Amino acid sequence: MLKVGHIAxxxxxxxxxxxxxxxxxxxxxxxxxxxLVSLVSLDGTWRAMFxxxxxxxxxxxxxxxxxxxxxxxxxxxxxxxxxxxxxxIVVPLVASIPYLLTGVARGFTDAAFESFSGxxxxxxxxxxxxxxxxxxxxxxxxxxQWIGGLGFMLIVVVAFRKLKVGSRHLYDAEFxxxxxxxxxxxxxxxxxxxxxxxxxxxxxxxxxxxxxxNGLLNSFCLSFSTISTGGxxxxxxxxxxxxxxTLFVVAFFMLFSGMNMALLYxxxxxxxxxxxxxxxxxxxLVFGISVVVATVALVAAGNGAESFCxxxxxxxxxxxxxxxxxxxxxxxxxxxxxxxxVLMIVGACSGSTGSGLKLKRVMIGVRYVRNYFSKIMHPNAxxxxxxxxxxxxxxxxxxxxxxxxxxxxxxxxxxxxLTLGGENIPDAVCFAVSNxxxxxxxxxxxxxxxxxxxxMLSDFSKWTxxxxxxxxxxxxxxxxxxxxxxxxxxKRELNFR
Amino acid sequence: xxNWKAILRFLGVPLIAEGCAMLLSLIPALHFSDGTALSxxxxxxxTLCCGALLVVLFDKSSVTDRRTPFVMVVLLWxxxxxxxxIPFLVLVPELGFADAFFESMSGLTSTGATIFPQVExxxxxxxxxxxxxxxxxxxxxxxxxxxxxxxLGINKYSLYTAEASGADNTGKTATSMGATIRRMxxxxxxxxxxxxxxxxxxxxxxxxxVNLVFANISSGGFSIYxxxxxxxxxxxxxxxxxTMFCSGINFALVYSFFTLKWKRLKGKLEQFSFYLFLCVSVxxxxxxxxHFRMGDSWSEALQCGVLQSISMxxxxxxxxxxxxxxxxxxxxxFVLLSLCGGMAGSTTGGLKIxxxxxxxxxxxxxxxxxxxxxxxxxVRLNGKPVSEDLVKNVMVTTFVYFxxxxxxxxxxxxxxxxxxxxxxxxxxxxxxxxxGLGLSGGFGSYMGFTVSAKFVCSFVMLMGRLECLxxxxxxxxxxxxxxxxx
Numbered sequence: 015m016l017k018v019g020h021i022a023x024x025x026x027x028x029x030x031x032x033x034x035x036x037x038x039x040x041x042x043x044x045x046x047x048x049x050l051v052s053l054v055s056l057d058g059t060w061r062a063m064f065x066x067x068x069x070x071x072x073x074x075x076x077x078x079x080x081x082x083x084x085x086x087x088x089x090x091x092x093x094x095x096x097x098x099x100x101x102x103i104v105v106p107l108v109a110s111i112p113y114l115l116t117g118v119a120r121g122f123t124d125a126a127f128e129s130f131s132g133x134x135x136x137x138x139x140x141x142x143x144x145x146x147x148x149x150x151x152x153x154x155x156x157x158x159q160w161i162g163g164l165g166f167m168l169i170v171v172v173a174f175r176k177l178k179v180g181s182r183h184l185y186d187a188e189f190x191x192x193x194x195x196x197x198x199x200x201x202x203x204x205x206x207x208x209x210x211x212x213x214x215x216x217x218x219x220x221x222x223x224x225x226x227x228n229g230l231l232n233s234f235c236l237s238f239s240t241i242s243t244g245g246x247x248x249x250x251x252x253x254x255x256x257x258x259x260t261l262f263v264v265a266f267f268m269l270f271s272g273m274n275m276a277l278l279y280x281x282x283x284x285x286x287x288x289x290x291x292x293x294x295x296x297x298x299l300v301f302g303i304s305v306v307v308a309t310v311a312l313v314a315a316g317n318g319a320e321s322f323c324x325x326x327x328x329x330x331x332x333x334x335x336x337x338x339x340x341x342x343x344x345x346x347x348x349x350x351x352x353x354x355x356v357l358m359i360v361g362a363c364s365g366s367t368g369s370g371l372k373l374k375r376v377m378i379g380v381r382y383v384r385n386y387f388s389k390i391m392h393p394n395a396x397x398x399x400x401x402x403x404x405x406x407x408x409x410x411x412x413x414x415x416x417x418x419x420x421x422x423x424x425x426x427x428x429x430x431x432l433t434l435g436g437e438n439i440p441d442a443v444c445f446a447v448s449n450x451x452x453x454x455x456x457x458x459x460x461x462x463x464x465x466x467x468x469x470m471l472s473d474f475s476k477w478t479x480x481x482x483x484x485x486x487x488x489x490x491x492x493x494x495x496x497x498x499x500x501x502x503x504x505k506r507e508l509n510f511r
Numbered sequence: 512x513x514n515w516k517a518i519l520r521f522l523g524v525p526l527i528a529e530g531c532a533m534l535l536s537l538i539p540a541l542h543f544s545d546g547t548a549l550s551x552x553x554x555x556x557x558t559l560c561c562g563a564l565l566v567v568l569f570d571k572s573s574v575t576d577r578r579t580p581f582v583m584v585v586l587l588w589x590x591x592x593x594x595x596x597i598p599f600l601v602l603v604p605e606l607g608f609a610d611a612f613f614e615s616m617s618g619l620t621s622t623g624a625t626i627f628p629q630v631e632x633x634x635x636x637x638x639x640x641x642x643x644x645x646x647x648x649x650x651x652x653x654x655x656x657x658x659x660x661x662x663l664g665i666n667k668y669s670l671y672t673a674e675a676s677g678a679d680n681t682g683k684t685a686t687s688m689g690a691t692i693r694r695m696x697x698x699x700x701x702x703x704x705x706x707x708x709x710x711x712x713x714x715x716x717x718x719x720x721v722n723l724v725f726a727n728i729s730s731g732g733f734s735i736y737x738x739x740x741x742x743x744x745x746x747x748x749x750x751x752x753x754t755m756f757c758s759g760i761n762f763a764l765v766y767s768f769f770t771l772k773w774k775r776l777k778g779k780l781e782q783f784s785f786y787l788f789l790c791v792s793v794x795x796x797x798x799x800x801x802h803f804r805m806g807d808s809w810s811e812a813l814q815c816g817v818l819q820s821i822s823m824x825x826x827x828x829x830x831x832x833x834x835x836x837x838x839x840x841x842x843x844x845f846v847l848l849s850l851c852g853g854m855a856g857s858t859t860g861g862l863k864i865x866x867x868x869x870x871x872x873x874x875x876x877x878x879x880x881x882x883x884x885x886x887x888x889x890v891r892l893n894g895k896p897v898s899e900d901l902v903k904n905v906m907v908t909t910f911v912y913f914x915x916x917x918x919x920x921x922x923x924x925x926x927x928x929x930x931x932x933x934x935x936x937x938x939x940x941x942x943x944x945x946x947g948l949g950l951s952g953g954f955g956s957y958m959g960f961t962v963s964a965k966f967v968c969s970f971v972m973l974m975g976r977l978e979c980l981x982x983x984x985x986x987x988x989x990x991x992x993x994x995x996x997x
Contacts, residue, residue, distance in 0.1 A: 352924025388989035415906040416877040433840040440930040500879045
């Protein structure tokens with residue numbers, strides 16, 4: 015059985031503490047702008063914000079410099095999963111403090127839900143009227159998404175830049191292996207470039223939003239939500255009241271943020287020749303076809319030409335797993351919600367901030383099936399799955415299929431738990447798919463006429479959704495490693511098995 | 512090129528069989544004298560003649576290319592469903608073609624989804640035709656998985672065949688294929704007779720018993736009563752549950768059991784125990800829910816719970832109560848369970864238990880691979896490593912299965928069916944369970960669906976029954992393209 019000594023051997027607790035500490039210090043830094051905003055806006059929330067800030071600093075200092083002072087930097091397979099899962103569970107829990115202290119959340123469950131939803135870039139909200147939120151908190155909500163979109167492990171990798179062994183493991187754990195963008199052979203450089211792309215995109219979008227006549231706070235909130243494919247909105251009826259120009263900007267940036275970061279880097283550095291790739295092609299193709307089908311279906315059902323704009327916006331919001339929606343003047347038919355349903359499962363490109371199954375996996379699956387058919391027709395020929403000119407090894411394909419199966423299991427299990435929590439079947443399926451894909455308040459629900467007010471859900475449903483969001487964001491395996499018995503066996507025993 | 516002569520000739524024999532099966536409905540037509548005898552005679556003879564014509568017109572020719580068999584199998588189901596819809600069109604004149612085709616396909620794929628809200632008003636001969644179609648369809652699927660698809664190279668990887676005739680695995684010869692078919696036919700007939708007799712002993716009328724067993728041993732689920740199995744006595748309901756349970760067991764296993772070849776049972780024991788475990792645990796769970804949550808008495812809850820759970824797991828679709836009115840989580844659990852299905856090589860639909868087991872173990876392997884990247888860790892069944900080819904087959908089938916599932920939910924919604932109904936109908940049709948959710952669920956019918964939605968559902972049934980790959984390959988480029996190598 016497990017003994018205390020074994021725990022130390024399996025899990026280097028000092029390292030865990032240090033990593034957590036670093037993340038908290040970063041959070042404290044991220045708390046500064048909202049703190050400033052609440053000081054300026056004089057709405058009386060600055061005390062709560064300041065208290066949270068102090069808490070983050072204190073926790074960060076304690077964990078990093080006291081408990082984790084002599085950390086042993088050995089991050090192997092097991093630990094990388096555990097560290098990822100731990101950070102992703104602990105940090106959002108603690109970071110729900112601002113919601114509690116300012117009193118906007120009705121209880122711990124609501125606060126935690128909001129916080130998890132932010133960090134996993136889901137964007138489901140228990141706050142029914144965001145326009146009444148204190149300005150500082152509104153900003154904080156958006157910033158959590160922005161950080162979550164980057165991923166905690168990226169922060170850790172940046173902080174541990176000197177660390178030679180193991181950071182690749184950590185980085186992989188968050189993205190379930192080889193799905194992360196490869197911008198440069200060196201991880202540190204790659205991460206650096208990613209960060210630059212991310213910041214640049216955000217800045218660009220904010221400027222464009224400002225130019226199209228939005229307020230400063232609103233622009234920042236909206237661009238943080240968009241670039242991270244989060245989906246927290248500043249108004250209870252989505253982006254309905256925004257100007258056409260704003261919607262245009264948002265739609266295009268949503269599409270961009272669903273793309274691979276490496277691709278975006280090439281676009282932003284004007285390396286047009288490098289802007290290609292099979293996944294990119296599929297992404298545009300899938301998006302294009304769905305927009306056409308949706309428009310045709312809507313027009314056939316008697317809607318006007320504005321159907322195209324709505325389809326474009328809503329489907330861009332879905333493929334990028336962002337989750338913005340525009341209210342329709344009259345009820346939009348549910349025709350399109352079928353398309354959004356499938357797109358929500360498929361999700362965005364690999365190496366983007368979006369979630370879902372990831373287009374690359376689906377693409378590999380489809381190509382493998384195609385090869386399988388070819389193999390039936392020509393049993394002696396050898397076929398291999400090729401993506402971007404590179405042969406995908408069978409072991410990797412198996413992993414992809416295992417992941418898809420797991421994803422569906424989580425989805426089905428989550429929907430079942432939601433029905434236990436009191437939802438009816440279509441709502442449960444909808445909630446499960448949109449929260450697991452980190453879409454959040456999806457256009458599908460809006461089209462189906464569902465209320466997207468998560469405050470109405472039971473506590474049980476909320477926690478189920480939290481687990482689903484996490485599973486979708488850290489791609490299940492890290493979460494599963496926490497409960498898998500094989501991860502609790504000691505190395506020594508395994509060697510002699 | 513496709514060998515059309517061989518295809519048409521191949522279609523002839525099953526059509527003759529279908530014509531004969533139609534003529535069987537003459538017996539109830541004459542017995543109950545419902546005035547349909549003439550129509551039944553004409554349609555039966557027409558089908559028979561069409562089949563005979565094909566056999567006479569086209570000589571036997573050997574099939575050498577790889578495409579023809581696939582086209583044969585898919586066309587077989589479609590053509591049989593087309594001819595099977597004639598009696599519906601003739602006997603119920605107000606029915607549209609989409610309705611008749613839907614009902615016929617539902618019978619032939621032993622799905623059990625019906626478009627008739629009131630089956631009791633149908634003539635007896637038509638009721639019998641529905642039951643017979645399911646019975647034939649149920650046997651057809653056993654033939655398909657045990658004998659035909661292995662020779663197509665889809666399931667040749669010992670998924671079903673290995674234990675059917677003992678030690679041989681791949682490369683079945685024609686003689687052993689014929690032997691397999693004969694054996695399975697015996698098992699099927701034996702089971703049918705056994706349960707008909709059992710129901711007769713329980714005090715049921717012969718007419719009821721035959722229809723009930725035909726529809727349930729094939730895991731179909733058509734009923735001759737509006738309220739399906741709800742008005743049966745408690746003993747009969749348990750017997751019905753047993754019938755369905757048997758329909759979910761691998762037929763090769765049943766054969767070894769009856770022929771007292773106990774040693775061969777071992778090969779499938781793990782799957783059988785998993786199947787048994789699922790049946791028992793789900794039955795207990797739903798009984799508990801019925802008792803504690805819905806206030807049924809224990810005897811009532813147990814009876815209802817067992818019947819409904821097994822009906823779900825074996826994707827039969829006989830109902831003891833209107834499940835749409837049950838506690839939502841239970842209703843949803845049933846939808847999920849029907850995706851799992853019974854054992855491979857049985858008449859049930861769904862993914863099949865073997866696939867689910869292999870998939871789960873593949874996940875475990877993937878997890879431990881990360882800890883021990885250099886360890887050799889194959890997926891095991893019954894303690895033996897499963898061949899790589901089988902794992903590939905399972906992965907591909909599952910992927911395609913779910914792709915088709917989600918895609919048809921989308922298409923149904925585009926056809927104007929609402930979310931609940933789309934999800935329910937797709938799962939009901941692809942697994943062969945039958946009833947969906949909402950209006951099409953419980954004792955309801957698919958009558959309210961639009962014409963396009965009915966065709967989509969029929970197609971989904973076909974896909975589900977032929978396990979997607981056989982149908983989908985016809986739509987692949989690899990199938991039609993010549994690589995220059997023959």
